[in-house]
Amino acid sequence: MARTRDAALAAAVALTALTGCGAADMTRQTSPYAAAEGSRTVTLSVQSWVGAQADVAVAQYLLEHELGYRVDTVQIDEVPAWDALSQGRVDAILEDWGHPDQEKRYIDDKGTIERGGDLGVTGHIGWFVPTYFAEQHPDVTDWKNLNKYAEAFRTAESGGKGQLMDGSPSYVTNDKALVDSLGLDYQVVFAGSEAAQITQIKQFAKERKPFLTYWYKPQWLFEKVPMTEVKLPAYKEGCEADPEKVACAYPHTPLQKFFNARFAEGGGDAAAFLKRFRWTTDMQNDVALMIAEQKLTPREAAGRWVKDNESTWRAWLPS
Structure with missing residues (x-):
């Protein structure tokens, strides 16, 4: 998973x-x-x-x-x-x-x-935005509207695109393929570890900044920083078979x-x-x-x- x-x-x-x-x-x-x-x-x-x-x-x-x-x-x-x-x-x-x-x-x-x-x-992996941002912009929870918010999610590390923050490259992730397959104006940026990602998420939340992040359940951080999942194209058996062309959500595992x-x-x-x-x-x-x-x-x-x-x-x- x-x-x-x-x-x-x-x-x-x-x-x-x-x-x-x-x-x-x-x-x-x-x-x-x-x-x-x-x-x-x-x-x-x-x-x-x-x-x-x-x-x-x-x-x-x-x-x-x-x-x-x-x-x-x-x-x-x-x-x-x-x-x-x-x-x-x-x-x-x-x-x-x-x-x-x-x-x-x-x-x-x-x-x-x-x-x-x-x-x-x-376990479930997905893309999440802070709930305070989702409440202000409800349509952000549909992947089809993510390009509309790319500028809001831009960081110094994302090369002029919106940032999709991942954890470690060693984790199960289809995010680079998803960004390409769905035609999203985003750059996957690896924080490097769960600890580093949590630190960044907490800093964003403290400053009430928007962010888009790869995250997973179960995870205790949801109790400290409420986050809302972005709906990706529905998962279907075998939709992740070609790792270079994944265009569906992560399964519940x-x-x-x-x-x-x-x-x-x-x-x-x-x-x-x-x-x-x-x-x-x-x-x-x-x-x-x-x-x-x-x-x-x-x-x-x-x-x-x-x-x-x-x-x-x-x-x-x-x-």
């Missing part, structure tokens, strides 16, 4: 152990605990956006405190994480936004990765978990627990908000959530 993700969030993203649709490419990094058969160790891939950090934080806390595992984490970009998972350098990815080409390669063809089930959260095949079969209680790990968008946002806005460490946020939600997580534990 695989989905730029304030000083507080930047600090959270920089945490070494647990640092949403770009992390540094760390595909050469591995954990001595990954694929360690017969030992109570688990290695989890951590994506760079805070929602995915929330997943891993809670899973790690419960694996360690309830099941007695040693948990290691590795931060890798979305696509390279599949390679690491296939090779056993990590045991599980807990939030994937949709990579059908990787699924075919590693699940269908090689058999080195297995599906781990639904995370319980539905039930986010999925994936496991190394050996871990899925021989991972014991850890694999059983992660298969049963399933929570809601609101639950994920609660933890993400604690990490990004309240400045709790991922471990502190997970501990607080676990304390308040025992009836939920007890059902995830193996019998």
